[in-house]
Amino acid sequence: xxxxxxxxxxxxxxxxxxxxxxxxxxxxxxxxxxxxxxxxxxxxxxxxxxxxxxxxxxx
Amino acid sequence: xxxxxxxxxxxxxxxxxxxxxxxxxxxxxxxxxxxxxxxxxxxxxxxxxxxxxxxxxxxxxxxxxxxxxxxxxxxxxxxxxxxxxxxxxxxxxxxxxxxxxxxxxxxxxxxxxxxxxxxxxxxxxxxxxxxxxxxxxxxxxxxxxxxxxxxxxxxxxxxxxxxxxxxxxxxxxxxxxxxxxxxxxxxxxxxxxxxxxxxxxxxxxxxxxxxxxxxxxxxxxxxxxxxxxxxxxxxxxxxxxxxxxxxxxxxxxxxxxxxxxxxxxxxxxxxxxxxxxxxxxxxxxxxxxxxxxxxxxxxxxxxxxxxxxxxxxxxxxxxxxxxxxxxxxxxxxxxxxxxxxxxxxxxxxxxxxxxxxxxxxxxxxxxxxxxxxxxxxxxxxxxxxxxxxxxxxxxxxxxxxxxxxxxxxxxxxxxxxxxxxxxxxxxxxxxxx
Numbered sequence: 001x002x003x004x005x006x007x008x009x010x011x012x013x014x015x016x017x018x019x020x021x022x023x024x025x026x027x028x029x030x031x032x033x034x035x036x037x038x039x040x041x042x043x044x045x046x047x048x049x050x051x052x053x054x055x056x057x058x059x
Numbered sequence: 060x061x062x063x064x065x066x067x068x069x070x071x072x073x074x075x076x077x078x079x080x081x082x083x084x085x086x087x088x089x090x091x092x093x094x095x096x097x098x099x100x101x102x103x104x105x106x107x108x109x110x111x112x113x114x115x116x117x118x119x120x121x122x123x124x125x126x127x128x129x130x131x132x133x134x135x136x137x138x139x140x141x142x143x144x145x146x147x148x149x150x151x152x153x154x155x156x157x158x159x160x161x162x163x164x165x166x167x168x169x170x171x172x173x174x175x176x177x178x179x180x181x182x183x184x185x186x187x188x189x190x191x192x193x194x195x196x197x198x199x200x201x202x203x204x205x206x207x208x209x210x211x212x213x214x215x216x217x218x219x220x221x222x223x224x225x226x227x228x229x230x231x232x233x234x235x236x237x238x239x240x241x242x243x244x245x246x247x248x249x250x251x252x253x254x255x256x257x258x259x260x261x262x263x264x265x266x267x268x269x270x271x272x273x274x275x276x277x278x279x280x281x282x283x284x285x286x287x288x289x290x291x292x293x294x295x296x297x298x299x300x301x302x303x304x305x306x307x308x309x310x311x312x313x314x315x316x317x318x319x320x321x322x323x324x325x326x327x328x329x330x331x332x333x334x335x336x337x338x339x340x341x342x343x344x345x346x347x348x349x350x351x352x353x354x355x356x357x358x359x360x361x362x363x364x365x366x367x368x369x370x371x372x373x374x375x376x377x378x379x380x381x382x383x384x385x386x387x388x389x390x391x392x393x394x395x396x397x398x399x400x401x402x403x404x405x406x407x408x409x410x411x412x413x414x415x416x417x418x419x420x421x422x423x424x425x426x427x428x429x430x431x432x433x434x435x436x437x438x439x440x441x442x443x444x445x446x447x448x449x450x451x452x453x454x455x456x457x458x459x460x461x462x463x464x465x466x467x468x469x470x471x472x473x474x475x476x477x478x479x480x481x482x483x484x485x486x487x488x489x490x491x492x
Binding site for chain 2 (some may be wrong): 004007009010011012013014016020021022024026029030033034037040041043044051052055056058059
């Protein structure tokens with residue numbers, strides 16, 4: 001789950017960079033950058049949950 | 060991105076004065092970290108701060124300055140999609156290309172020795188009471204030599220984030236006082252360290268209830284807040300003049316906005332804790348003060364006074380809730396609240412700068428988009444990089460002290476003596492003579 005979380009974080013950033021390079025219209029760019037950020041947040045949540053579950057198991 | 064004119068004596072004097080004030084930010088943070096930790100790890104906390112500052116300064120000059128580069132300096136870059144992507148500085152190692160004569164390059168180097176150290180000491184408060192000194196030094200070396208210079212180059216060294224206007228027609232990502240470069244990178248490092256270290260022993264009971272482990276000296280914490288304000292003002296003035304060509308007239312605005320953001324953050328935290336817990340919480344209020352400074356440092360004087368107050372107030376409230384969520388819901392033991400204060404409030408400050416103001420001539424929506432790209436880069440690229448580096452170091456030099464050390468305290472375990480030896484009750488003092 002940690003690996004998936006980290007991968008989603010990085011994938012979200014790649015979407016943001018791709019939007020910057022491939023799109024020119026402001027609204028399209030804004031939409032894809034928001035989507036990239038959304039994916040990053042999902043990745044961050046997954047990563048956090050993985051570590052929270054690890055702490056619970058350690059107890 | 061313009062730089063200070065070395066001929067302008069007023070700018071030079073202001074820069075030097077501002078840079079001289081910057082170490083006070085580190086002093087303030089060190090006092091806060093030490094005060095929020097336990098007394099049995101107080102000397103270790105201060106020594107760790109000194110070691111981290113020392114390692115960061117030396118490694119940054121040896122390697123980091125070369126990779127951080129400066130606007131107009133030599134860079135590693137590649138051409139893609141019709142744009143020039145400057146991704147790493149290419150100055151000579153050991154800062155040999157910089158002449159120490161008061162030139163912009165030398166002033167930036169002087170400032171960044173302190174800013175690298177400031178970013179490096181942020182995670183220390185998260186790892187207090189359990190992060191060993193040797194891995195602290197190693198992690199700091201990698202942070203100041205590899206991770207920090209990379210992002211510094213992207214934002215302050217003429218890298219791709221500062222070139223968004225030239226390459227893609229949107230506003231450049233702007234970080235006037237180091238909210239992203241210093242605070243958020245430091246805060247993300249703190250998050251990674253907290254994940255790897257796990258909570259202090261005794262922090263959570265078997266059924267998952269969090270135990271309050273109060274800081275041992277709240278007076279030091281509150282005094283540290285005042286000291287930090289002085290340092291923050293110096294830091295914001297220096298970066299604004301050196302990196303973003305702020306005029307001496309704008310210095311007044313920077314000072315006023317810094318005080319207003321910090322004050323609003325502190326008062327918001329006081330009010331929030333008063334409403335939620337029926338009494339103001341001193342340590343959370345101190346966190347609110349620093350959160351206000353952190354959030355306000357993204358925009359410095361480039362937002363109105365009212366906006367500075369709003370940015371600080373939201374940061375204060377946000378921090379109060381984030382500290383609780385991290386501690387109670389996510390089981391992240393962060394004694395100094397560094398993740399919430401530096402990463403959380405820093406990200407809010409960067410977005411708020413996009414909402415309330417801009418230094419460039421672009422529209423606010425364009426500027427907000429650029430700020431979001433910066434935040435996405437911090438979360439999507441810098442966090443995995445920082446965490447990867449920490450996982451690697453932790454594999455070879457374990458971060459966490461052993462079980463006995465956890466109970467003994469870091470002072471006795473690692474330094475062999477406590478910070479407050481007079482507080483120890485010696486058994487032989489009670490033996491009849």
